[in-house]
Amino acid sequence: MSPAYRLAERAPLQARNTFRVPATADLLVEVRDAASLPELFGNAMLRDGPVLVLGGGSNLLFAADPPGAVLALGGQQIRLLADDGDTAIVRADAGVDWHALVLWTLGRGLAGLENLALIPGTVGAAPIQNIGAYGVEVRERIHVVEAFDRKDRTLRRFDRDACGFAYRDSRFKREPERHVVAAVEFVLSRTPAPRLDYAGVGAELAAMGIDRPTASQIAEAVCRIRRRKLPDPAVTGNAGSFFKNPIMPLAQAESLQRAHPALPAFPGGDDASRKLSAAWLIDACGWKGHREGDAGVSGRHALVLVNHGGAGGAQLLDLARRIAASVQERFGVALEPEPRIVGATW
Numbered sequence: 001m002s003p004a005y006r007l008a009e010r011a012p013l014q015a016r017n018t019f020r021v022p023a024t025a026d027l028l029v030e031v032r033d034a035a036s037l038p039e040l041f042g043n044a045m046l047r048d049g050p051v052l053v054l055g056g057g058s059n060l061l062f063a064a065d066p067p068g069a070v071l072a073l074g075g076q077q078i079r080l081l082a083d084d085g086d087t088a089i090v091r092a093d094a095g096v097d098w099h100a101l102v103l104w105t106l107g108r109g110l111a112g113l114e115n116l117a118l119i120p121g122t123v124g125a126a127p128i129q130n131i132g133a134y135g136v137e138v139r140e141r142i143h144v145v146e147a148f149d150r151k152d153r154t155l156r157r158f159d160r161d162a163c164g165f166a167y168r169d170s171r172f173k174r175e176p177e178r179h180v181v182a183a184v185e186f187v188l189s190r191t192p193a194p195r196l197d198y199a200g201v202g203a204e205l206a207a208m209g210i211d212r213p214t215a216s217q218i219a220e221a222v223c224r225i226r227r228r229k230l231p232d233p234a235v236t237g238n239a240g241s242f243f244k245n246p247i248m249p250l251a252q253a254e255s256l257q258r259a260h261p262a263l264p265a266f267p268g269g270d271d272a273s274r275k276l277s278a279a280w281l282i283d284a285c286g287w288k289g290h291r292e293g294d295a296g297v298s299g300r301h302a303l304v305l306v307n308h309g310g311a312g313g314a315q316l317l318d319l320a321r322r323i324a325a326s327v328q329e330r331f332g333v334a335l336e337p338e339p340r341i342v343g344a345t346w
Contacts, residue, residue, distance in 0.1 A: 004036035005029055013070065017057030018120060019305075020237035021313040023342075025052075025070035032074050034094070034155070034182035037148040046071070051150075052342060053180050055094065055122035058239055059129055063313040064343025071180065073124055078104050081185065089143055091185045094124025098131075102219060111192035111215035112141045115201070117222045120233055120240060124181040128172040129338075130165045134222055135198030139165035143187040147172065148180040155182060167269065168244055168338055176340075194218060200225060229301050237307030238298065242320060243278040243335045250274055256331060260284070278327075278335055279303045285326045295319050317344055 011028035014020055029040060041047050050068035054060075075093030078101060082089040088110055092101050098121050102113045115136035125131070126138045127145045142165075145158045164171035172179045192215045196202040204221040205213050213221070231238055245266070248256070253274035257263050264277040282288065282302040289299035295311035296319075298304035305316055324335040337346055 004033040005031045005040060011070070013054075013057070013062065013066075016054060016072070017060060017062060017239075018233035018237060019057075019061055019239050019307050019313065019316065020233075020309075021062050021307060021311065021316065023062035023313065024065050026065075027069040029069055029071045030074055031071060034073065034075060034146075034148065037155070037180060037182065038153050040071075041148070041150055041153055047150075050177065051180075053124075053176075055125040056097070056120060058120035058233065059125055059338065060340040060342055061239060061313050061316060061337075062342050063317045066342050073122075073180070073182065075183070080108070086190055088188050088190065089185055090188055091183055092123045093183050094122060094181050096123040097121075098123055098126060105186075105188055106216045106219055109190055110188040111190070112186065112188040113138075114192075114215040114219040115195055115198075115222055117219035118226045123184050127163060127165075127170055127184055128181060130168055130170050130173075132168070134201050134225075135195045137165070137167075139163065139170075141186045141188060142184065144185040145172070145181060146183040146185070148182055150178050150180065167247065167275075173340075192218075230304060231298050231300060231306060236298075237309075237311075238304050239339045241278075241301075241303040241338050242305045243282070243303055243324070244338050245275045245278045246281075246333050246335060247273050247275050248333065252332075256333070260331075276333065281327045281331055281333060281335070282323055285323070285330055287323050287326070292319060297323070313343070317341060321346075 008028045011025045013023040013025055046069055052066045052070045054070050054072045074095040076095055078092045078096060081091050090105060099118050101123055102117045105113055115134040119131055127142055131138045142160045145163055147156055149156050172181060201221055204225055210217050247268045250272050253265050257265060263280055265274040268275045279302040287297045288302040290297045294308040295315045296306050298306050305320060327333055327335050
């Protein structure tokens with residue numbers, strides 16, 4: 001066996017997903033060095049069969065056992081590639097914990113990721129999902145994504161434009177059977193440009209007695225908000241926000257707001273659309289705090305489905321489908337799941 005990777009058959013995955021639902025991989029491949037990916041994908045099981053790339057397991061739901069192999073990238077290196085005193089390029093392996101990267105950059109005086117503090121998961125998952133929070137998306141700071149192309153069996157470098165980013169989306173998410181993200185390079189700044197006008201960040205800083213915040217103080221404010229609003233997956237199984245905020249045509253959004261004046265709406269990416277609050281829609285349908293056995297909806301945040309201990313993935317998926325159906329029936333709005341669903345279709 002190569003020291004660059006380790007193989008395990010019939011490997012349990014319950015501890016490898018933040019919902020903490022049981023699942024088993026026929027073959028688990030733990031990769032220590034991404035340079036071994038061409039060798040690994042020369043193996044018939046990985047070359048010809050389905051392969052699920054698993055990071056921190058914070059953005060998926062196992063509705064059944066995954067077909068084929070599961071690949072876990074474990075590289076942990078973070079490096080400063082360039083620094084001209086104003087702008088820096090930081091490279092992190094896919095296996096690095098996301099929040100650990102944010103803290104690493106802040107500790108070196110680099111700004112740009114502070115609004116994304118405390119998001120669970122790994123660096124490799126960040127560009128796939130185009131993670132975002134508090135008015136910032138990770139695509140704004142992406143310099144290059146390095147990914148193994150299963151078709152060409154080569155490591156390729158994708159600049160920001162080539163990544164095909166959209167709201168909670170990317171080419172890597174749209175082509176899950178082709179690309180394996182191995183490392184990400186970020187462009188960061190030593191001159192902070194605070195983004196404080198979203199979801200109470202400014203108010204939190206004011207409550208902390210801070211009127212000219214540093215990037216580290218913004219990250220601390222974001223962490224305080226997240227800890228209050230969202231259940232800790234180490235305590236209660238969850239995958240964070242389960243539903244995307246729906247983006248609607250402007251006329252439809254304005255019609256809904258006239259009928260429901262309290263419904264929050266945000267810019268949808270252009271003048272012809274608006275992004276509606278999925279949490280408000282779900283709460284208005286009475287789901288917040290709902291529980292059926294060990295499957296439920298967080299009492300802190302209506303977007304978060306939770307496993308109180310013994311729920312299975314199929315049970316959580318059934319609950320999510322019924323939540324979406326009730327929103328569709330009452331408001332005419334289709335909700336889409338944010339996590340990847342393994343073993344079933346939405």
